[in-house]
Amino acid sequence: MADGTSPLEQASLYLDGVYASVMDEVTAGDLTVIGEIPHDLNGMFVQNGANPRFHPKAGHSWFDGDGMVHGVQLDDGKPVFRSRWIKTTGLAEDIAAGHATYVGSLARPGAGKRHKNVANTDLVYHAGRLLALWWEGGAPHELSLPNLETKGTFTYGDTLKGGLTSHAKIDPRTGELFFISWGPRPPFLQVGVAGPDGQVTRQTTIDLPGPRVQHDMAISDRFICVFDFPLMMDFKRPGQDSLGFVLNDDAPTRIGLVDRHDPTAPVRWFEAGGCFMWHLSSAWDEGDEFVLVGARLAGATRVDKRGRVHDDLPLVDGEHRFDSHPHMWRLNLATGAVTERRLDDAYVEFPRVNDANICSGARYSYMARIKTDEKTLMADGLFKYDLTSGARQDLAFGAGRVGYEASFAPRDGGSGEDDGYVVGFVTDRADMTSEFWITPSRAFADGPVARIKLPQKAPPKFHGRWLPAATLKG
Numbered sequence: 001m002a003d004g005t006s007p008l009e010q011a012s013l014y015l016d017g018v019y020a021s022v023m024d025e026v027t028a029g030d031l032t033v034i035g036e037i038p039h040d041l042n043g044m045f046v047q048n049g050a051n052p053r054f055h056p057k058a059g060h061s062w063f064d065g066d067g068m069v070h071g072v073q074l075d076d077g078k079p080v081f082r083s084r085w086i087k088t089t090g091l092a093e094d095i096a097a098g099h100a101t102y103v104g105s106l107a108r109p110g111a112g113k114r115h116k117n118v119a120n121t122d123l124v125y126h127a128g129r130l131l132a133l134w135w136e137g138g139a140p141h142e143l144s145l146p147n148l149e150t151k152g153t154f155t156y157g158d159t160l161k162g163g164l165t166s167h168a169k170i171d172p173r174t175g176e177l178f179f180i181s182w183g184p185r186p187p188f189l190q191v192g193v194a195g196p197d198g199q200v201t202r203q204t205t206i207d208l209p210g211p212r213v214q215h216d217m218a219i220s221d222r223f224i225c226v227f228d229f230p231l232m233m234d235f236k237r238p239g240q241d242s243l244g245f246v247l248n249d250d251a252p253t254r255i256g257l258v259d260r261h262d263p264t265a266p267v268r269w270f271e272a273g274g275c276f277m278w279h280l281s282s283a284w285d286e287g288d289e290f291v292l293v294g295a296r297l298a299g300a301t302r303v304d305k306r307g308r309v310h311d312d313l314p315l316v317d318g319e320h321r322f323d324s325h326p327h328m329w330r331l332n333l334a335t336g337a338v339t340e341r342r343l344d345d346a347y348v349e350f351p352r353v354n355d356a357n358i359c360s361g362a363r364y365s366y367m368a369r370i371k372t373d374e375k376t377l378m379a380d381g382l383f384k385y386d387l388t389s390g391a392r393q394d395l396a397f398g399a400g401r402v403g404y405e406a407s408f409a410p411r412d413g414g415s416g417e418d419d420g421y422v423v424g425f426v427t428d429r430a431d432m433t434s435e436f437w438i439t440p441s442r443a444f445a446d447g448p449v450a451r452i453k454l455p456q457k458a459p460p461k462f463h464g465r466w467l468p469a470a471t472l473k474g
């Protein structure tokens with residue numbers, strides 16, 4: 001970085017301040033509320049994130065911290081807050097030892113025991129279970145509802161081979177879960193499908209020319225969308241001390257469409273401008289076109305292929321640069337043509353939609369507005385995009401406040417894609433207190449109707465979702 005901070009030193013920024021871990025598991029009602037909690041919002045918001053239990057060993061990445069889930073349950077206007085560690089085998093080993101026993105994912109090979117499944121990245125409700133997912137893959141961890149206690153790993157009755165990553169998607173109409181698994185050794189990428197009965201029904205290898213960084217995927221009614229991004233892994237790079245990510249600036253992005261309904265159909269690949277994406281908004285089929293929206297990064301690394309340094313924007317792990325803008329691709333299945341365009345010049349991350357529309361056409365996308373004057377990745381507000389009209393509404397968290405991903409929570413008895421609330425955590429860096437904000441989507445720019453003061457800070461989170469009351473049956 002410009003001030004000489006090394007990548008590993010930059011990673012430590014994610015241990016201090018707003019990122020500092022909270023140690024206690026808390027259950028609390030009787031919370032202070034500014035405004036009024038809507039009575040037509042009943043259920044629970046849960047969000048996963050990194051919360052290192054012990055001071056990390058060498059090579060710590062923000063993504064390596066032990067998983068902790070924060071949840072806010074709402075029942076007829078009354079809130080209950082819970083925070084719980086995700087009790088993984090690796091965390092148990094650390095607690096038994098009294099210190100961190102794994103090295104971080106930025107450590108050099110051979111530095112020590114590594115690849116701890118911290119289950120810290122995402123949460124999905126599938127087959128009647130709340131599952132905590134890890135971005136590198138591994139077995140999901142099942143959490144109880146509403147108490148969020150770790151019940152153990154869930155491997156779909158041992159039908160899951162090789163684990164699954166964060167950002168699995170559920171088709172709300174079929175109840176199927178679609179997922180990817182990936183790694184630095186063949187097979188570099190697989191797609192999988194699990195049924196609502198808790199059995200994996202398909203795992204298909206996707207032929208890639210080499211190891212590629214993967215994070216998110218998309219589904220439409222017809223396709224599973226996967227990527228061959230030019231963000232590659234090279235563990236032999238001279239001076240290698242990071243995750244080994246190298247952006248091949250000259251190479252295109254290939255977007256692959258896997259037929260959902262015919263496992264024998266070949267993958268259809270479309271070539272687009274070179275980029276990377278950590279996070280997608282949604283996808284859908286539209287006539288002959290497959291439409292995809294996501295947060296596109298043109299320059300996803302601090303150092304480009306020619307050795308030029310780009311330290312003008314937030315970094316994660318000292319290497320991963322966030323210059324992401326909302327972007328739309330249209331892949332024409334009849335002609336093979338690809339058209340793409342930037343939707344806004346604003347810097348965004350963590351795009352989300354109403355999950356009921358995840359594969360059938362989402363008009364509204366909610367994205368976090370990235371603070372471009374920070375060294376680390378954080379947001380100072382949210383945007384609501386109308387992808388049909390191009391209109392954008394802004395919600396600012398206010399001076400000194402930061403947040404991350406928000407989720408859409410449908411209103412009880414509501415109708416229409418945006419008939420509900422945008423919910424998420426916001427932290428005031430002045431006193432390190434956190435709130436849970438509830439903002440009506442249809443009056444987004446007016447701000448929250450309720451701000452619930454939490455008894456414990458919510459360290460910056462990765463991903464979560466709203467669980468309707470009917471799912472909270474224990």
Ligand SMILES: [Fe+2]
Pocket residue numbers: 121135166167215278279462463
């Ligand atoms: Fe993610």
